[in-house]
Amino acid sequence: MTVITQTLSEYKTQLLRNRLGLWIFILSETFLFGGILISRIYLWGGTRPHLEQGLAFVLTSALLTSSFFMNRAETAVALGNIKEFKRGLQWTMALGTLFLIGVVALEWPASGLKASTDAYGAVFYLMTGMHAFHVLTGIIFLAIIYRNGKNGLYTPERHWAVEAAAVYWHFVDVVWIFFYPAIYLIGTIA
């Protein structure tokens, strides 16, 4: 059995430090994805490969909607509503999984690109692959907090892990907000 020894005041002080650490991590990730985005701009320029825009739009919508449910789940735990917290997380994980399967199982084979062929293939797989990896780790993170929430580990006052998972998930969404137009919309088809 876990015994909470930290006072609420100590917890709040720790929370501020945790938030700062999390956002520094997010900043470091921003540099990583920013570098990848710059490689797309440099190597593709004003062109892009021919890709399935309809599928990408559906997957993008799924990811944006997952952020809505994540926000709802986080709000629910802050209000002590564990039932809604779990429902929100279930939707988030389902939509995240849909996005992941859509990219890896549908988009990749449909693209007709190969990572080793040219700059289009290399950049396409680098961007979608690195992002998909983050979606996968996000889903794992969400599954852990879902189980912990189910076991009653979170209260309206103490739910830092949920906040961290939410910020991470939304960040993955923000990355896709820039990657989606860069891969599928901007430029003329090569």
Add this chain to the structure above:
Amino acid sequence: MDEKKKAQIYEKGIIVLIVLSVLTIGELWFALFGLTWWSILILVALTKAFLVVRDYMHIGRLFAGEEEY
């Protein structure tokens, strides 16, 4: 947290989702009509990112005091 504030938070989440959806449809519409202007699409992406960072990631908490959960 009272019911009014709770309703406000949920309502804000829905409004953000609607705005994001409209902007995403707008982006696709631009691309389908061949209007692939970097400046417009980047501006749309920046607007969407701003909304997510402010309203879903709650970046304001980083600068808030200990009272903010």
